[in-house]
Amino acid sequence: MPKKLMEFKAFIPKITVSKRNQRKIPVLFALWLILLPIMAQQGYQAKLPDIEKKTYYTMEDFGRVDKFDIHIHINTAQPYFIHQAIKDRFFFLDIVDDRPFGLPMDKQQEVAIQLLEKYPEQMSFATTFKVSNWNQDDWVAQTISHLEKSFAQGAMAVKIWKNIGMDLRDEHNDFVMVDHPRIDSVxxxxxxxxxxxxxHNGEPRDCWLPLEDMTFSQGYYGNHPEYHMYLHPEYPSYEDQINARDNMLKKHPNLNFMGAHLGSLEWSLEELAKRLDAYPLMRVDLTRLPNLKLHTFNDWEKTRKFFIDYQDRLIYGTDTAINPTDRPEDLKQRIHQKWLDEWKFYVTDSPIELEGYGELRGLKLPGKIIDKIYFENASKLLGFNTKG
Structure with a gap:
């Protein structure tokens, strides 16, 4: 049998083979039918690739490659975003947050479950837990009970947010950090x-710097001084946040962990590499892309080597918020263009403009690394299986 016909990916639960592939690859499709009952028992089904693995991808391959965005926030039951994801061959994780603004945590989860029932082949979701009841004696028991119910409803991961470390206080008015003993139980x-x-532990390091020393955050923190930690030295420092997260990982070495936003170490690839070396089960998502572009602008070879060295620990994500809209075509075009622009940065060495700095060139990562950061690493973290 030709090599192409022997290659297949085991994909997210309920993904099925397209009719086009059934016609093109009849031998493999027959094999798939034989294997389906066995794989169904393992909680996944097979997905056949449309193209062979390539040494390098191109812009034209964008619509022919399965991709996964591990950091999406959906705040509406409107399906427009998912329609675009299907068109662009993107699968995704919808993340629920315990945030004090926007759609409340419970409503976020209701939306996630509602969409999961309609589009189980396209998405997964991550639940979270509340801390408004932190000072109750049974907080741990309540939290675990909520998580167990969420897993039964389809949640595949749990999000812990920056309110722990930057907002939550105990009965003594002391800040609660992520390495707190009660959180250990969870x-x-x-x-x-x-x-x-x-x-999501802490904020970008910019949050603790003077405005003039920041990279990309001057506008936000200039307009929101209440969140600018440089002006609030009584709050835990940036180092406090990172140290607490690191201590949490030391205490739980077998915990599968993904640090959102480059693990809040977006400012230094060296510091991020130290953590990836120290904690074998730590991964990070590739949000805060402007920082990655700045690293590339400053030292293309060093940044590309970082991706090569840590290709198994990096997961594509955008941190895109999907809100209700009465202009669905504009939303879909915005999402499509963002995904396309970021594909260009990773798969080509074409010139790219970084506002405020100048022109850089894309990283042009090998196809096998693209496959990992855009799909396979997410599958390993979340527990659906791949082959290929």
Whole structure:
């Protein structure tokens, strides 16, 4: 049998083979039918690739490659975003947050479950837990009960947000950090349940710097001084946030963990590499792309080497918020263009403009690395299987 006909990916639950591939690859399709009952017992089905693995991808390959965005926030039951994801061959993780603004946590989860029922082949979701009841004696029991219910409703991961470390205080008015003993009980539960934790711990380092020393955050923190930690030295420092996260990982070495936003170490590839070396089960998503572009602008070879060295630990994500809209075509075009522009940065060495700095060239990563950061690494973290 030709090599092409022997290659296949085991994909997200309920993904099925397209009619076009059934016609093109009849031998493999017959094999798929034989294997389907076995794979269904394992909780996944097979997905056949449209193209062979390439040494390098091109812009033209964007619509022919399965991709996964691990950092999406959906705040509406409108399906427009998912329609575009299907068109662009994107699968995604919808993340629920315990944030004090926008759609409340419970409503976010209702939306996620509602969409999951309609589009189980396209998405997964990550749940979270509230801390408004932190000072109750049974907080741990309540939290674990909520998580167990969420897993039964389809959640594949858990998000811990920056309110722990930057907002939550205990009965003594002291800040609660992510390495707190009560949180240990929840993380031990997640470890035993083999459920990954997604951590947004702290903020970008810019948050603790004077405006003139920031890279990309001057506008936001200039307009929101209440969130500019440089002006609030009584709050935990940037180093406090990172140290607490690192201590959490030391205490839970078997916890599958993904640091959101480059693990809040977006400013230094060296510091990020130290953590990836120290914590073998730590991964990071590739949000805060402007920082990655700045690293590339400053040293293309060093940045590309970082991707090569840590190709198994990096996961594509955009941190895109999907809100209600009465202009669905504009939303779909915006999402499509963002995905396309970022594909250009990773797969080509074409010139790219970084506002405020100048022109850089894309990283042009090998196809096998693109496959990992755009799909395979997410599959390993979330627990659906791949072959190929």
């Amino acid at each position: 993380l031990t539960f997640l470890t035993k349940a083999s459920v990954p934790l997604l951590g």
